[in-house]
Amino acid sequence: MSDKKALKRDTIATHAGRDPQRYGGLVNTPVFRGSTVLFPDVKTYEGRDPDDYKVIRYGIYGTPTTFALEEAVAELEGGHAAVALPSGLAAIVAALAAFAHTGAHLLVTDSVYWPTRNFCYRRLRALGVAIEYYDPAIGADIGRLIRPETTAVFCESPGSLTFDMQDIPAIAAVAHAKGVAVLADTTWGTPYFFRPFEHGVDISIHAGTKYIAGQWDVLMGIVVTNDQHWLRLRRAVADYGYCVSPDDCYLALRGLRTIGVRLRQQQQNAIAIARWLQARPEVLRVIYPALEGDPGHAIWKRDFSGAASLFGVVLKPASDRAVAALIDSLRLFGIGSSWGGFESLAIRTDPGKHRSATRWNPGGPLLRLHIGLEDPDDLIADLEQGLARLRQTG
Numbered sequence: 001m002s003d004k005k006a007l008k009r010d011t012i013a014t015h016a017g018r019d020p021q022r023y024g025g026l027v028n029t030p031v032f033r034g035s036t037v038l039f040p041d042v043k044t045y046e047g048r049d050p051d052d053y054k055v056i057r058y059g060i061y062g063t064p065t066t067f068a069l070e071e072a073v074a075e076l077e078g079g080h081a082a083v084a085l086p087s088g089l090a091a092i093v094a095a096l097a098a099f100a101h102t103g104a105h106l107l108v109t110d111s112v113y114w115p116t117r118n119f120c121y122r123r124l125r126a127l128g129v130a131i132e133y134y135d136p137a138i139g140a141d142i143g144r145l146i147r148p149e150t151t152a153v154f155c156e157s158p159g160s161l162t163f164d165m166q167d168i169p170a171i172a173a174v175a176h177a178k179g180v181a182v183l184a185d186t187t188w189g190t191p192y193f194f195r196p197f198e199h200g201v202d203i204s205i206h207a208g209t210k211y212i213a214g215q216w217d218v219l220m221g222i223v224v225t226n227d228q229h230w231l232r233l234r235r236a237v238a239d240y241g242y243c244v245s246p247d248d249c250y251l252a253l254r255g256l257r258t259i260g261v262r263l264r265q266q267q268q269n270a271i272a273i274a275r276w277l278q279a280r281p282e283v284l285r286v287i288y289p290a291l292e293g294d295p296g297h298a299i300w301k302r303d304f305s306g307a308a309s310l311f312g313v314v315l316k317p318a319s320d321r322a323v324a325a326l327i328d329s330l331r332l333f334g335i336g337s338s339w340g341g342f343e344s345l346a347i348r349t350d351p352g353k354h355r356s357a358t359r360w361n362p363g364g365p366l367l368r369l370h371i372g373l374e375d376p377d378d379l380i381a382d383l384e385q386g387l388a389r390l391r392q393t394g
C-alpha cells in the first residue's frame, strides 16, 4: 500500500504487520521461535549493526512474530516504531529508565498508575533521580516546574482511577520548547482511540495486556516512539534485557485485529450503563470523560476519537460493608484489577491515598467499573439488584 497515511484505523488494524506472501500465503505471521541466529560468514556476523533493531540477529531483539506486532501497533498509532515488552509495567519502567540518570529531574502526574509511582519511589529515587509530582490539570503551567536538569514529563490521561484529563498538547508545547521529552501512559486511550503523536507525545506507553490483547490471556507492554526518541528508548529496552515470547506476540496481534469492533461496542455499552448510573439516587456522580458535564469532557472530545469502557462511580456515603455487599452481589461483574478484556469487572478503589501534589476526595465511596461485551440490559439489571443490596445493607 503506497499511501498508508490515507488509510482509516479499522483498515490499518486489519492489514498492518502482515505479509502473507512471505510466509507461504498464511494470513497471520506465524509464531517464529528462536534464540541464536546463524550468519552466513564471519564478515556478516562481525558487521552486525547494534542499533538496527529491525533485522533478525538474536532472539532477544525479536523474530518476525515480534516485528509483526510492533509494526502493526506503531502504524495504527501513527508512530515511528514500537517495541514489545513483557508487561505494561515493564514498558513504563523501560521508558522512564531511558530518561533517568543520577541528578535528573522527572515530572510525573499526580494521577499516575500506582505501580509507576511505586517504581519512581522505590527504584528511581534510590538511584538519585529527583521525582516531582504535578497537578494533572497543570497544562502550560508545567513550565514553572521545569528545571535545567528536567529530562521528561510523564503524563497519563485520563489518570488511573480518577480519570482526570490532561491537556497534553499544552504540556508538550512548553516541554518541547525547553527540550524536555513527553512520555504518556496511553493505555486507556488505546492505539485505536488516541493518536498521541498528533498531540505532542514523544513516547507512548501501553499495557498491551488490556484492550490490545483483549482476552485476558496475555501480559504485554508496548512502547511506541516518534523518530527522534526511537534509539534512546530501544537501547534502554535492550540494555535491560527485556524481550517477549513470540507466542504472546502472536496472541496480542490476534487481539489487535478486532480492537475496533470490541472497543466501539464496549464504549457503547459503557456509555449506556454510565448514563443509567448517573440517574440513580444511590450515585453521587459518574467520572467518565465521555459524558457531557464531566470535567474532562472538553479535552476528551478534542483529543480522543472514542472512550475506553472503564470509568469511576462515586456512591453517596455508605458503609464499607454495604459497598462490599453491592460488589459481592453482582453476578456478571468479576472482581479483578486488570481491565480491557471481554468481561465486566467491579472493584472498590481509594486513589486519594496515593496523591501527594493534590488532594482527591470524591465525597463518597468510589467504584471502578470495566464494561465488557455482555448485553448492557443484563448488566443494568445486575447493577440494579446490587444497588438494592447496598440500600438493604445500610
Ligand SMILES: *Cc1c(COP(=O)(O)O)cnc(C)c1O
Pocket: 087, 088, 089, 090, 092, 113, 160, 185, 187, 188, 206, 207, 208, 209, 210, 219, 220, 221, 338, 339
Ligand atoms: C494495567 C496498567 C498498566 C500495567 O500493565 P501490566 O501489563 O498489568 O503491567 C500500566 N498502566 C495503566 C494505566 C494500567 O491500567
